[in-house]
Amino acid sequence: MIFQQIKVGNMDNFAYVIADSKTKEAAIVDPGWDAGILLDFCNKNNLKIKKILLTHTHYDHINDVEYIFKKTNAEVYAHSSEAEPIRKINNKIKIIGFKNRDKINVGKIEIEVLHTPGHSPGSSCFIFDGKIITGDTLFVGSIGRTDLPGGDLKVMAESLKRLKELDGNLEVYPGHDYGGKPFSTIDFERKNNSYLE
Numbered sequence: 001m002i003f004q005q006i007k008v009g010n011m012d013n014f015a016y017v018i019a020d021s022k023t024k025e026a027a028i029v030d031p032g033w034d035a036g037i038l039l040d041f042c043n044k045n046n047l048k049i050k051k052i053l054l055t056h057t058h059y060d061h062i063n064d065v066e067y068i069f070k071k072t073n074a075e076v077y078a079h080s081s082e083a084e085p086i087r088k089i090n091n092k093i094k095i096i097g098f099k100n101r102d103k104i105n106v107g108k109i110e111i112e113v114l115h116t117p118g119h120s121p122g123s124s125c126f127i128f129d130g131k132i133i134t135g136d137t138l139f140v141g142s143i144g145r146t147d148l149p150g151g152d153l154k155v156m157a158e159s160l161k162r163l164k165e166l167d168g169n170l171e172v173y174p175g176h177d178y179g180g181k182p183f184s185t186i187d188f189e190r191k192n193n194s195y196l197e
């Protein structure tokens with residue numbers, strides 16, 4: 001497997017590339033900014049971008065979806081409750097709505113969706129190969145805001161409870177570089193993130 005965390009934009013966002021090293025099929029997660037950097041990484045590694053996966057559809061996570069779609073014709077995967085913002089960007093984009101516990105395949109890599117609303121109604125995490133991409137649900141040492149439209153602190157608390165119960169060895173890859181390091185583990189967050197106490 002090829003997995004790359006890439007810092008993009010001026011809001012400390014992280015985008016990700018997940019690829020099957022044998023088939024070279026790839027997915028880009030949360031292409032908010034700097035599409036050129038993401039595409040260059042994929043080109044240098046001879047990766048074929050087939051999918052765009054979205055943890056949620058706030059603009060800083062979807063800003064470059066259309067650009068990448070036009071370059072690759074990739075399918076866009078978003079939680080069913082948040083597909084509408086993508087339709088408004090470009091109605092030619094093929095949107096596949098997912099729900100909790102759905103599986104998305106990138107080559108032979110199986111990615112499981114964990115719906116974790118609270119930051120937004122459709123906020124979701126992606127679990128695969130000992131890793132979890134948490135978007136704006138869980139940061140290193142903190143959590144995403146709940147005071148934006150569609151946010152809900154009580155719902156977020158339930159989502160965080162579910163994350164806390166996951167395997168402690170899962171590596172946590174957040175949607176922003178807001179912590180003391182770019183990634184951690186569920187066990188680290190249990191011990192060091194006051195929101196998971």
